[in-house]
Amino acid sequence: MNNIQYAFINEFGHYGFDFDQPETSTHFIIVSILVKDSDREFLEQEVEKINRKHLSKKEIDDSLRMEILQNLKDLPFKVYAYVIDKRKIREDSGVTYEKTFIKFFNRKIFDDLYRTFDTLDLVADEQGSKEFTQEFIAYVKQKCIPDLFNYSTFGFNSSESDILLELAEFIAETIAKGYDAKHHSHQYPSFYRLLKNKIITVNLWPHDYKHYLYDYHFEKTDSETDQIIIKQAVNLAYQYIEKHRKSEEEDERVRIDLLKFLLFNLKENPDDYVYTEEILDNLNAIRVNKIKQHYFRSNIVSKLRDQGLLIASSNKGYKLPVCLNDLYDFVNLSSLTIHPMIQRVAKCRDQILLATNREIDILEKAEYDYLKRVIEMEKIAPMNNE
The missing domain is CATH 3.30.420.10 (Ribonuclease H-like superfamily/Ribonuclease H)
Structure with missing residues (x-):
């Protein structure tokens, strides 16, 4: 005790x-x-x-x-x-x-x-x-x-x-x-x-997304697109909370607590991102086993996104999106990681193809087919733009 x-x-x-x-x-x-x-x-x-x-x-x-x-x-x-x-x-x-x-x-x-x-x-x-x-x-x-x-x-x-x-x-x-x-x-x-x-x-x-539409959009913008985004983000968050609220799995409890925190932040500060450190301070305040940053990103945020939830992120942290620019922030941040990694895989592949006279392709396995097609498309794209 x-x-x-x-x-x-x-x-x-x-x-x-x-x-x-x-x-x-x-x-x-x-x-x-x-x-x-x-x-x-x-x-x-x-x-x-x-x-x-x-x-x-x-x-x-x-x-x-x-x-x-x-x-x-x-x-x-x-x-x-x-x-x-x-x-x-x-x-x-x-x-x-x-x-x-x-x-x-x-x-x-x-x-x-x-x-x-x-x-x-x-x-x-x-x-x-x-x-x-x-x-x-x-x-x-x-x-x-x-x-x-x-x-x-x-x-x-x-x-x-x-x-x-x-x-x-x-x-x-x-x-x-x-x-x-x-x-x-x-x-x-x-x-x-x-x-x-x-x-x-x-x-x-x-649970009513109209709370957020009233507080944010009707006072700041009449953008129909933005209203669709905030409605979808809030409704998906509430649906997830309701679906998993009785779960005994600790990770699900953390995901629900994160969504509640982001919903509250959306209500009070719709334009503001919340730094990862602040989110972890909040989540860890009620936990004996503390959550680390890497685990938070890979097992909490990523899994919510895998389920289709809308969570925007930038170098300033996380938030539920209220406008198109919030989603562009997420795409831009992701592209900073995704594109360089694809280029590194492509360079590694080219080196092995060259050294083995094209006898070994490290992307030949079926599970890498999507990655192979992305790399091949990148090679074609510059030619199409000429």
């Missing part, structure tokens, strides 16, 4: 769907603050200092929120969150009833956390009045059976920390500033920049 990871869970929002009521939020947000056992005591002490100075105040305006985030940005915790846009839930789905809403998302969040984390000690306010949290605690305790020592590797184990639950509530309120229509703040981009390195992922629900 030395390497145990805690998840301090809190929520933001109202369960109702009557958006004409002032207290009814447009979004429901659940935040888990993740912290390792070795960092917990230090984090509690530091947050307590911030709490005494700031968080105890009844009103937190944007400037104070910025100051608090500045104080939090270097502390040892991560954020794993869910943002549910209640406006996008169809009335005929049945989820618009409070009890059904709570049960439905209890199950979805449990399934996702259980798949993502092998071990996790969950902490929430077990004596509180928040119905979603109380139902979630009951659901997890029902699903996760403790061992002979009354300990569950995934579940609630009577751990407590009011100060870190307050931190989870503060982060949930901060995320709401970027999503909830009734709590929106123009300062959210600044909040996000301070939170960025803390966020493992923000799971958006329902």
